[in-house]
Amino acid sequence: MIDWCYPLLVWALILGASTRGVQVLFRGLGPRWLPLLACAATFAPVRGLPLGRWLHGYNANFSIPLVAVLLGVILKPWLKRPLFNEQADRASCWFGCVAGMSLYPVALGLGPFDLYSIGWQWPGVACVAAILAVFLIWRENSFGLVLLAAGVAWQVGCLESDNAWDYLVDPLYVALSFIGLILLLRQAARKQKPEAPSSSTKLSAAVSNGS
């Protein structure tokens, strides 16, 4: 039952987060609750099935870190501070990029060994996830809690897949991680670069020197 409900909820979050994205793009277009309405639309019945179950045909295995990212986007207007701090965001982006870069080229045929198959083995990806989660929780990085939640989901069997990889990464999460990482790196570069004085500042300095 849970593997029936979970993808439906994730599709609800995807529709909600997309609506929120459009709102941000168009500077607060529509009311604050519009993303919630989009979430609710996922449950609207279409020919006997909720809309989300139709979308399920395109993807059924969404990772837990993606759910965390989507929740962060949707809940942002209601929370006083972001769901995840900058440190957790950075960990999430790096994790998505590294995991995606390691997994997808190999899964698409690069080389004779399939890294995806170790997601079924023990000790395999599950062990790496455990070590990473323990390390991040020790460092008080809240992305460690996301990995802990992924462990719960894996034990419960939220996804159709039994493969541990699918609980940790999916293509949408990896794509968002790349975008997030680019933005974070750009932000970091801006912080490091000393601000060049603008022409008006130079003018006012010259004026004050002259006077």
Next chain:
Amino acid sequence: MTSLTRRSLLMTAAATLWCWPRGDRAVFPSSPFELPSSAENAQRAIARRAEVPRVFSHFIEHHPPLAYAHCPSLCETAGGKIICAWYAGSREGAKDVAVWMSDLDRTDSVADRPISSDAPVDRVPDSEHRTWSPPRVIVDREIAVDDLDRYLRKVGNAVVFADAQKRVWLVYVTIALGGWSGSSLNARCSLDGGATWQPSQRLSLSPFLNVSELVRAAPVRLESGEIGLPIYHECVGQFPEMLWLRPTSDRLTVTKTRLTGGRTFLQPAIVPLVPHRAIAYLRNVSPARRIDYQETTDGGFTWSPPRHLDLPNPNSSVAALRLSSGSVLIAFNDSASSRENLTLAVSLDGINDWKRIAVLDEQPKELFAYPYLIQATDGLIHLAYAWQMKKIRHVAFNEAWVERRLSGEDGSAGERQP
């Protein structure tokens, strides 16, 4: 609660959750391939010598006819019935494509009606045409949408096989987005030899939206009761894989391993030779236009790099089977450029010195493709293939016929049969 205590508890929880083994966790099988015992082989060899060479052929036809029929597969059920499953519709990839099934009951089978081996395989008494039951749909788009609770555009390739517990399984392709490279695999189980079917189960096999896994060739059984089903990947890379299935009640637990990576090989046909050794014959999509093969000596987990066989391949599927003599029989298109013929060849070691024993069909500008071979418990070899992509042709023959063609006693070994 102090920060240290909280963190310690969370760390323990994370470690436990990820490291605690899941009850339904798929396990890679370590069992050897199931092969006939040496006593069975000896018995078969004696029977082969006493047998009259036999070869028969049927068409499995739709009434009214359908424009497109493709990708047949065969299996023998517990009751000795031969089942054929294929897909057919108005055209390849159309929404009306369905997986069809027909069965050939042994009590009324070709095995009871020998015909001289000299008879051309396409000359069959009218009575033989009635031995296959009228085709019936076992999966179409509506059934798959109902079973899987999701949007699907079409269904495609299917393979039918039986497990050690006498259950019949159908593994079939569905597509929600795009062409064949958007395929996902699903399984359906029948507990009564194909008469009725349980709801479908989606198999999660790829991290990339679970797409681009297809099925084509016959499975191999392991002594443990598990099944190795050759599959292939077709999006970006084109490469063969092995799907390891553990049947439990009416569900399948799955894992998979890769034969080779790259963008060159599809549709492996796997032939176990001894308990841990097997050969995989590969469809070659490269300009080399040769059938390639790989070998395993560890029960299918690692494979040698692909090498060319001395047989052409016009980028088409092949089927192969180990005979009781230990030789390998292969059904293939004997051309580097077209699928205008379907030929049988035999090699003693499965790699070298292939001898063509019969051309089953040959017609310019026509297509004879996707052969599928099985050997029934009565020793009869059944071959099915798409005939001009309009109907399914079934050819049955015994090993005595293969030996006779091979030895050239009827003066036809290596020659094209009309």
